Structures are given as structure tokens and as C-alpha cells.
Amino acid sequence: MFLxxxxxxxxxxxxxxxxxxxVSGDAYIDxxxxxxxxxxxxxxxAGYRVGIIAQPDMDSGEDISRLGxxxxxxxxxxxxxxxMVANYTALGKKIKQDDFTPGGVNxxxxxxxxxxxxNLVRRYFKETAPIVLGGVEASLRRVSHYDFKSKSIRRSIxxxxxxxxxxxxxxxxxxxxxxxALDKGEDWRNIRGICFxxxxxxxxxxxxxxxxxxxxxxxxxxxxxxxxxxxxxPETARGFCQLQDTRYLIHNPPQPLPxxxxxxxxxxxxxQRDAHPYYAEQGPVRALDTIRFSxxxxxGCFGQCNFCAITAHQGARVHCRTxxxxxREAERITALPGFKGYIADVGGPTANMFGSACKKQGGPxxxxxxxxxxxxxxxxxxxxxxxxxxxxRKLGALPGVKKAFVASGIRxxxxxxxxxxGAAYLRQILKDHTSGQMKIAxxxxxxxVLHFMGKPGGEGLxxxxxxxxxxxxxxxxxxxxxxxxMAAHPGCTxxxxxxxSKYVQxxxxxxxxxVQIFTPTPSTYSTLxxxxxxxxxxxKPVFVEKNPPAKQDQKDALTGPAPKPKSRPADKRHRKxxxxx
Numbered sequence: 001m002f003l004x005x006x007x008x009x010x011x012x013x014x015x016x017x018x019x020x021x022x023v024s025g026d027a028y029i030d031x032x033x034x035x036x037x038x039x040x041x042x043x044x045x046a047g048y049r050v051g052i053i054a055q056p057d058m059d060s061g062e063d064i065s066r067l068g069x070x071x072x073x074x075x076x077x078x079x080x081x082x083x084m085v086a087n088y089t090a091l092g093k094k095i096k097q098d099d100f101t102p103g104g105v106n107x108x109x110x111x112x113x114x115x116x117x118x119n120l121v122r123r124y125f126k127e128t129a130p131i132v133l134g135g136v137e138a139s140l141r142r143v144s145h146y147d148f149k150s151k152s153i154r155r156s157i158x159x160x161x162x163x164x165x166x167x168x169x170x171x172x173x174x175x176x177x178x179x180x181a182l183d184k185g186e187d188w189r190n191i192r193g194i195c196f197x198x199x200x201x202x203x204x205x206x207x208x209x210x211x212x213x214x215x216x217x218x219x220x221x222x223x224x225x226x227x228x229x230x231x232x233x234p235e236t237a238r239g240f241c242q243l244q245d246t247r248y249l250i251h252n253p254p255q256p257l258p259x260x261x262x263x264x265x266x267x268x269x270x271x272q273r274d275a276h277p278y279y280a281e282q283g284p285v286r287a288l289d290t291i292r293f294s295x296x297x298x299x300g301c302f303g304q305c306n307f308c309a310i311t312a313h314q315g316a317r318v319h320c321r322t323x324x325x326x327x328r329e330a331e332r333i334t335a336l337p338g339f340k341g342y343i344a345d346v347g348g349p350t351a352n353m354f355g356s357a358c359k360k361q362g363g364p365x366x367x368x369x370x371x372x373x374x375x376x377x378x379x380x381x382x383x384x385x386x387x388x389x390x391x392x393r394k395l396g397a398l399p400g401v402k403k404a405f406v407a408s409g410i411r412x413x414x415x416x417x418x419x420x421x422g423a424a425y426l427r428q429i430l431k432d433h434t435s436g437q438m439k440i441a442x443x444x445x446x447x448x449v450l451h452f453m454g455k456p457g458g459e460g461l462x463x464x465x466x467x468x469x470x471x472x473x474x475x476x477x478x479x480x481x482x483x484x485x486m487a488a489h490p491g492c493t494x495x496x497x498x499x500x501s502k503y504v505q506x507x508x509x510x511x512x513x514x515v516q517i518f519t520p521t522p523s524t525y526s527t528l529x530x531x532x533x534x535x536x537x538x539x540k541p542v543f544v545e546k547n548p549p550a551k552q553d554q555k556d557a558l559t560g561p562a563p564k565p566k567s568r569p570a571d572k573r574h575r576k577x578x579x580x581x
Contacts, residue, residue, distance in 0.1 A: 002030050002276045003040045004051045007066060019048040020179065021070040023121070024135075025086075025113040026079030026100035026287075027279040028054040030272040033291040035135050035170075036077055041269040042172045048072070048179055054279060055101065055108040058116060061124035070129050072182045074121055075175070076163070077135030078113035080287075082521065084149050087111055090488070090517035091548045092149070102275070103283025111149075114138055118161040130164035132178065133157065139168040139313045142195050143228050143242060143249065144211045144221070145522035146531040153215040156242070156249045158195055166195040170299060170314055172266055173255045192234075193255035197247045202239060205250070206231065210243035218532040225528050226536065232312070233366040257300075257319045264325035267296060273336060290407070293333055294345040295326055297391070301349040302356065302372035302381065303411065305443075306454040307489060307518060307526035310349050316366055318353045320384075323391050327398070334400035341401060346392060346433075347408030352415065352425065354391070355384020373413065374454045383418040385425035392433055406433045409484070412440050412464040413456040427471050434479055438468070441484040444492070445503045452491035452529065452542060462507055482514060487554035488545045489518040490529035497557035504558065515559050517551050 004010050005028055010018070020043055024036040031037055040050045051070075056063035079086070079100055086109055087095055098106035110116040114137050121131060141157035158166040165188070167174045174193035181188035189196060201207065206227055208214075214221040224242065231237040234254045241248040258266070273292050275285045298320040301310045326346075333339060348354065358372065359380040372378050395404040406429055415422040429438065444450050445458035465481065472479050483504075487497055504510060520527040528536050535542050545551055 001270075002028070002272055003037075003044065004067070005053060005276055005278050010051070010067065013049075015049050017049070018051045018067055018070050019043075019072045019183075020050045020075060021067055022050065022052045022075040022077070023056060023064070023117045024052065024054045024077050024079050025083055025109040025117075026054060027102050027282075027285050028052045028276040029100070029285060029288060029291070030274060030276060031288075031291055032267045032269070032271055032296060033080075033287075033294070035080060036075075037271060038266060038269075039075060039134065039171065039175055041271065042176060042266060043179060045269060046176055046179070048183075052276075054276070056117070056120060058110055058120060061120075064117075064120050065124050069125050072179055073130045073132045073165075074128070075132050075134055076114055076117045076121070076161075077133070078137035079109065080136065082137040082140055083109055083111060083113035084147075085519060085521060088149060090519040091551060099286040102279050102285055104286050112157075112160075114141075114157055114163075115161040118163050122162070130182070131161075132165045132167060132175075133161060133163045134167040134171050134175070136309070136313055138166050140309055140522040142166055142168050143251065143523075144214050144224060144244070146221075146520060146527055147522070148520040148527075153211075153221065155211050155244050156195070158197065158249065159244045159247075164196065167193060168195060168313075169193055169254060171255075173258065189250070190252070192252050195249055195251050197244070198241075198250050199247050201241050201248055202250060204238070206238050206240035208240055208242050211245070212243070218534075222528060222532055222534070222536055228523070229525070230368065232315070233317075234315075236366070236368070254315075257315065257317060260320060260322050263299070263319060263321050267321060268325055268329060273333075290344055293336070293339055293343055294407075295329060295333070295343060295395075296348055297321055297326055297346060297351075297354040297388075298348040300353075302353060302358075303350060304371050304374070304454060306452065306529070307443075307486070307521075307524055309521050309524055312523040314349065316372070317358070318348075318356055320354055323387075323394070326391060327394060330395050330398055330401065330404075334398065339400070341403065343395060343401060343404040345407035346388075346395060346404050347406055349408075350411050350414075351406045351408035352385060352388060352410050355387025356414075357382050357384070371454070373411070374456065376456065377413065377417040383414060383421060385415070385418055385421040389421070389425055389428050392428065396432060403435075404433060405435055407435075407439070409439045409441050412442075413460050415467075416460055416463055423467065423471075426467060427475070430468070430471050430477065430479060431475055436478075437480045437482045439482045439484065440464070443484065443486045444489070444496075444500055445507075446492075446496045446499050449489060449492045449496050449500075452535070453486070453489055453526070458503070465508060481508075481510075483508065483510070483512045484514045484516070485512055485558060487515060487517050487558065488551040490526055490542050490544045492518075492545070492554065493543060494550070494554055494557060497554045501558045511559070513559060515555050517555050
């Protein structure tokens with residue numbers, strides 16, 4: 001059964017009141033790929049009565065009031081994507097489509113959804129249970145942050161929303177502890193993985209520059225941001241407190257990462273793998289096309305690319321499910337209506353990080369001021385290609401499974417660095433686990449720009465393409481590499497994009513269409529560069545393109561029509577010969 005979203009369903013469950021009501025900017029998809037569904041199912045398993053209100057009408061109280069008021073708390077999220085990223089392009093234009101809205105029209109998710117939904121609850125429930133923020137939007141905006149839409153430094157979203165608690169990261173453990181404390185009437189302020197407001201500073205907490213200071217001084221904003229980034233590892237992080245108005249944002253250290261069996265438990269709950277009928281009847285939810293028959297194998301990413309927000313939400317360490325759990329979930333997928341034998345994706349933020357680990361993992365925590373993959377893979381990184389190959393073979397051998405595809409992005413630098421299994425891994429993927437194309441995200445190929453992105457140098461891309469082409473030829477299969485590139489990243493000029501265009505045409509022999517313009521999202525180093533105009537690692541100035549037409553010019557330099565070759569005049573002998581003829 002789905003978690004209830006209507007009064008009639010409350011009756012069907014035999015409940016007169018809910019403990020927790022979750023409000024989301026996405027349609028209610030009961031899937032492990034939906035954060036609100038995961039939190040709902042985790043709470044339900046722990047014995048709490050949970051309901052979900054998805055995409056409530058902002059013009060009346062009918063939707064937000066239909067389940068009554070919860071006993072313990074309201075949980076509010078914008079959905080799987082930050083609402084401002086979901087609603088606007090990098091050039092500030094309104095995005096018309098939304099894969100998480102029935103019918104696909106982007107007209108149901110309000111701007112700054114976490115704030116809007118909190119205000120909606122307050123409007124119709126004057127005295128009510130605490131409001132708890134969570135999800136990507138809350139995670140990325142939990143401290144003072146640069147907001148691209150308003151071009152300003154905004155306060156923690158906890159303060160702007162006037163909520164009671166903010167749960168950051170993948171919040172299952174923190175939410176369970178918070179629910180238990182609220183249920184028992186106990187103090188919850190020491191729970192890891194949460195933020196709240198208080199007039200007093202906790203003893204021993206760091207105190208970065210205040211919101212007032214960082215909103216006026218870019219140097220102090222950078223100092224605050226470094227303190228924020230350097231205290232995200234569960235093993236080493238200290239709590240910190242930032243003065244926002246007359247009160248402090250109290251940011252407790254992160255929750256410990258879940259163990260493999262604990263992670264298995266989150267993904268093996270009773271998900272229906274479908275949109276709730278209440279929302280499905282309003283139109284198809286396109287996100288289901290890719291997630292209904294897919295498997296998540298792990299969380300987190302070693303990459304720590306400067307423009308990527310995964311580190312701020314899922315973490316910079318990879319933690320994996322067990323093979324047995326993934327196989328059990330796959331067996332359940334084979335029994336679903338509509339399954340035709342094809343598992344659409346087996347992966348995570350980066351597919352081929354499954355099974356990978358740091359030799360120091362579980363010890364002193366992540367290395368300070370050092371990255372796992374940049375400028376090159378660390379010698380302490382143990383590759384997991386052999387583990388993913390074994391998993392994929394077992395998935396393909398399950399009764400009812402014809403193919404298990406790897407549609408998530410793959411880090412080609414990991415394949416190149418793995419001298420033992422890299423080539424064999426790529427061969428197996430090309431032979432059995434692609435549907436005609438493999439996705440990779442070099443983002444650029446000009447080394448100065450890659451440096452600012454925190455991506456590997458461009459020479460590796462050519463080596464990987466040579467490996468790919470050789471294997472494709474040997475296997476006798478017509479398959480393609482799909483490249484994702486980025487324009488207008490800090491440090492990137494129009495000339496850099498022209499150089500990239502030449503490189504792509506001459507070396508990759510393609511004209512890419514998967515090109516995005518850099519969008520400054522909160523809590524990334526690239527956004528820090530965009531706002532300050534400086535490299536946060538050495539303090540040197542960085543060119544930043546902020547003019548929208550010039551950003552478009554950078555993209556057009558790569559995606560525009562290929563230049564026509566100049567006609568070469570025929571030599572004299574050829575012309576004479578033609579005249580004779």
C-alpha cells in the first residue's frame with residue numbers, strides 16, 4: 001500500500017491522526033529514488049503513522065489541510081531538486097518541463113519551495129507541530145549562501161522559512177532520532193545531522209563570520225564557506241554556529257554514514273515503484289520512465305567536482321549496499337507489472353564507484369586538503385570494478401532478466417587508472433550492459449578550465465576514446481560515447497570554448513548536443529568562484545562570465561553548426577583538363 005495522501009486512505013489504514021506529514025514539491029512517487037518516500041517508509045517501519053501531501057495548491061488551504069495536523073512534526077522538502085534549479089535555466093529563463101510533475105508541465109512547484117510550503121502550513125495551522133526542513137534544497141541552503149536568482153547572499157533557509165529544525169544530507173538516521181525525541185518529549189538539540197536556531201553558542205563549536213559580515217565582504221564569505229566545507233566529514237567534523245540575526249544557526253556535526261546492512265534496509269522497504277494513483281490520474285510522471293526498473297547500488301562520490309552539489313548532500317565517501325540486497329531488490333523488480341526483462345540502470349552518482357573504497361576508510365576520516373581523484377586518482381583508492389562486474393553478471397543471470405544496463409555516468413579516469421580490471425570492465429559494459437551509448441562527463445578538454453572544475457586533464461579523454469573505439473571494433477558492435485560538456489564555468493572564456501570545439505571535432509569527431517551552461521548552485525566551490533571572482537584555493541583572480549548573451553555565445557561555440565570547409569581552387573592542370581573536356 002502507498003502511504004496515505006487523502007482522508008479516505010486514512011480511514012483505510014484505520015488511522016484518525018498522523019504522527020508525521022511530509023510535504024513535497026514532487027509528485028508522490030513511492031520509490032527509493034524519491035527522498036520523501038524513503039523518509040516516509042523509514043518512519044513507517046519504525047512504527048510512526050506517516051502521510052504525504054505532494055505539490056499542494058498554493059492558493060487555498062484545501063490540499064495542505066486535507067490530512068489534518070500531525071502529532072509530531074511536518075517534514076518539508078522541495079523534492080529531488082532545488083526548486084530554483086528546477087524552475088530556471090542558467091540564463092534565468094523559466095523551465096517549462098518537469099519530469100516530477102504529472103503531465104510534465106512545470107507549473108506546480110513554487111519558487112523557493114521549502115519557504116513557500118512552510119508559509120503555507122503556518123497560514124492554515126496557526127498553532128501546530130514543529131516544522132522540519134529536509135532534502136536537497138534545505139541541505140544546499142543551510143548556511144548563508146549565494147543565490148543566483150537574486151544575485152545576493154541569503155540567510156540560512158531555516159531562518160528565511162522560519163522553521164524549527166533542518167535535517168541535512170541523507171536524513172534517515174537524523175529523522176528517526178528526531179521523531180523518537182519528539183515522541184518522548186526529550187531534548188533533540190544534540191542530534192547529529194541537524195541545524196536549528198538558538199541565542200546561545202554551544203561550547204566548543206566553531207564560529208565562522210556572521211551572516212551580516214559575509215553578505216558585505218567576499219573575503220569573509222570565503223572564510224565562512226571554507227569552515228563549512230571542511231566540517232562535513234562524519235569522523236572529523238566539528239559543529240559550528242553562525243550568527244544570522246540576533247540568533248545563531250547551530251550546525252551539528254554530520255551523522256555517521258550508514259553501514260552496508262543499514263543502507264540495505266532503507267532500499268528494501270515496501271516501495272510500490274509507481275506514482276500514487278491520486279497523482280497518476282493527473283497525468284504521466286516522466287521520472288518513472290527511468291527509475292521504475294532501476295537499482296541504486298551506492299551513495300556518495302569520490303569525485304568532489306567543484307561544481308557538483310553531491311558532496312554537500314550525500315558526502316565525499318562512497319558507501320555501498322551489499323550484493324545480496326541488490327539481487328533481492330532485482331528479483332522483486334522482475335515481478336512488477338510491465339517489467340519486460342530490462343533493468344534500466346544499475347548505479348549511483350557515478351556507476352563505477354560501486355565497490356570502491358579508500359584504504360583509510362573507517363579510520364581517521366577523509367584527508368584534509370586532499371582529494372581522491374584530483375588531480376589524479378589517489379594511490380589509497382581501491383577500485384571496485386571487479387565487484388561491479390560480478391554483480392552485473394549475477395543480475396543478468398536472474399530468471400526474467402534479459403539485460404541489466406548501466407545508464408548512470410561512468411568516470412573514465414577510474415577505468416584508465418585501474419590497470420588490473422579497467423579494460424575488462426569496459427569490455428563487459430560495452431558487450432552486455434549498454435543500449436547503444438555510454439555516458440561520460442568530461443565537462444571540458446582544455447586543461448586550465450578543467451583545473452577550475454576539479455576535473456582530470458584532457459589527455460585522458462583521448463586515451464579513453466581510443467580504448468573505447470578499439471573494444472567496440474573488436475566486439476563488432478555499433479555503440480557511441482555520449483559526452484556531457486559545460487560552458488561558462490568560472491575560468492572559462494569564449495576562446496576556451498572555441499578550443500574545445502576544435503578539439504571535439506578533430507579528436508572526438510563529433511558535434512555534442514549535451515552541453516549545459518554553468519548554473520551557480522549553493523554550497524559548491526564553483527559558485528564561490530562565481531561570486532567572489534577568485535580561486536578559493538590560491539586566492540588568485542578568476543575570469544567569470546556573468547553576461548547572459550556571452551554565456552550563450554560560449555555554448556553556441558560548441559553546439560552551433562560546424563563551420564563549412566573553405567573551397568579550395570582546383571589546380572591549373574585540373575581546370576585545363578575540364579576545359580578540354
